[in-house]
Amino acid sequence: MQGLAAAERDSTTTPSLRRRLWLWRRGFLSQSDAVYDLEESTYESYVSDYQRYVRTKRINGTWSVALSNKLLFHRVLQPFDERRMTVYGMLRDGTYHSVDSRTPHREVTDGGAASAPAEGRHEPASETANAAQRVVSRLEDEGRLVLKWAHGGGGNNVFLCTDTDDGYRVNDDHYTGAEFRSLVAGLEEYLVCAFVEQGSFATARYPETPNTLRIITMYDDVENEPFIAAAIHRIGTTESAPLDNFTQGGLSASIDLETGELGPGAQPSTDGRVEWHTTHPDTGTPVDGELIPGWERIRAQLLEMADACSFVPYIGWDVIVTGSDGEFRVIEANSYPGLKSIQVHGPLLADERVRRFYERTGVC
Template structure:
């Protein structure tokens, strides 16, 4: 084991222990039960989620395998997924499926990354948006305060000194006057942490639902270091109907089959926000997750993480009443096939958890993030991964199980 893998393993064990410590406050399992789970590599929470017994626990990827061993699968390429800016650059060949990353807040300044792209055209039903950049071009857009944006052709960005090194809070405030909503992400964050949904509202601003005055908002921005300033991607009618107050993303896990020389989808789930999880759709924060039939795009029932008691299942959304079980993701086959095309292009990165948001009715989508060792509790709550022979072989080949 090299130094990088050793460090990743130590950090993984640390994360595992911290997660178990954090879950003890709301899962009152007997100590004997906990000891049984720990000896087999599972957190207490997983015992509740999966209904683990002696007869079935070997069919699940354990928490210790996920936290420690899956981190090693992508080797040095894991950096390209854990760093959001590196991932954005990696996806440049698939620009139509990238969100705009306008720049980064660093040392109090705004450092431009992408051009300020023209607004996306409103699609069918007023919910989907698409942009056409089929021809190489250099654009120059006037910013919200009369400044000229970064110029960018198909080969990449070229930074305009009028835009780069502007005061960071000034740039964000000015841009919100035009776009009304932006997403700020810490370049190294994961799991939905360190993501700020910022919006301009009457008399001030909102950050993840908290209302702030302009001075308070500027102060919050001034404290941010290495945060990417991204466009807010409007979701289409399907995810919006599930729960309109949060982005509702799809997680698609691709695995590369070395023997067959092709990628495949190991698992896929639809995530849905709730009143408990706002402003995000994270399962660990009270959101729902529903299994996606990889062949048809049909959803199973929604599951919600229990804070005490038993796992909750929903055929309809508990807040909106929208049907979950049996609902069909529009354009699913096109989404799946396009993601597999991405995975084929990056075959040297064999294990990727793609977070995408559906933006239209015919397979339009935007990739929000990539994950090098995606969380599995929101997936395996719907059933064990290792009952799929192809998935088991993948994990065995990479030393996970």
């Protein structure tokens, strides 16, 4: 409930008091009024903000930690090593702890060939107190790194780091060497991760951000199989950069679950309303009608992964497409994913299988 109240307090949408009370009694925030088609005859088809913030949190029970702890999730996905992002180490208590720096991945590129691991420093498994220097050395070897907090989601507490000629760039800010070391020294329980290079399809939409697929899987305990409830392609813009978050101004394009075809991109405007784009508003690249490359392979592999994680029945996967024939990496997973970027394309509960899942898990 605290999360709900904080979200309402920070909302830039200001409906009338009467409308706000109507929304609140039905479990919705003011921001949802601008995104969803909420009327007396339609609101029950949407997963409400109350249901999302309070009830979906409970679906995975104690096993939600398998997703909320990013290092643990990295270990859970070990059988699917080629689909994981590389985690070099973790920063904790002022020290650097190596994770899988000894076994760099071979990435499959758009051309279909497996590239050799990047030449870099062989890191010992033991920890060192000079954590900042270890990160600097790795960044200078790789050129780019991602530092992300080991807990929580939503795109917060993520630093995209780039080695430059005159220092370092962190997200959109310039850092001197001393400033960057000071930043790293102050990070607690952050993972030091390889930057996942997206394929040409995602780069063509908007090259300045990683552009991810958000795919929600649910486990049907009647049919004893996972299924995909919804999928979108999140695409960054000048407003959302350096990330692709919908709530920060990025695009959300629906994905046809059978064909992988994109719909038009939805984008929240400054007044909280939604604008729709058939082409990218900054690059002019087509969005509506484009096909996710290798979608059938992505869908099949992700369902296999969800099946292996059947003890975690509700997962919001964040995926970067790295090639042209279904190659991808999972960069994160969420135990109770945000739904505005999903339901802007239509209410989830209109799908009977999705509704049954939420009913069986006590969400609605």
